[in-house]
Amino acid sequence: MGRKYDHEFKEKVAIEAIKVNNISATAKKHGVNSNSLRKWVKSQKQGRQADLNYSSLRENEMKKNIPMETSIVNKDTQELLSQVNQLKLIVAEKEITIRKLKEELFNIQRNMLVHYRK
Secondary structure (H helix, E strand, C coil), X not given: CCCXXXXXXXXXXXXXXXXXXXXXXXXXXHCCCHHHHHHHHHHHHHHHHHHHXXXXXXXXXXXXXXXXXXXXCCHHHHHHHHHHHHHHHHHHXXXXXXXXXXXXXXXXHHHHHHHHHC
8 A cells, every 4th residue: 555645745745846847856855755745746736727727816806807888788797797706705715625525524534544454
């Protein structure tokens, strides 16, 4: 059975591999399997994408200074657009929370399995 690494270590090594753009060298430096590191990098990029989506939505919401003439877009439509943007932010926040909860659940299940095997 392969070695088990904690989440912080995986995250640190994956970020380093992304920064230096060399999975093999990073894996060798830290003594981990390069295929494992590829999975960690993929997972890190997916997690960062959710974070980036949230940041991007938040930034766009704050930067909106698009003048809307009331003759073209009435107040009700403006309110609905604002609500849609708020809901997008909520969904992005929930996606981040779900990702973190899945990671925690995985860690708990792994710990239970290790404990059960003893």
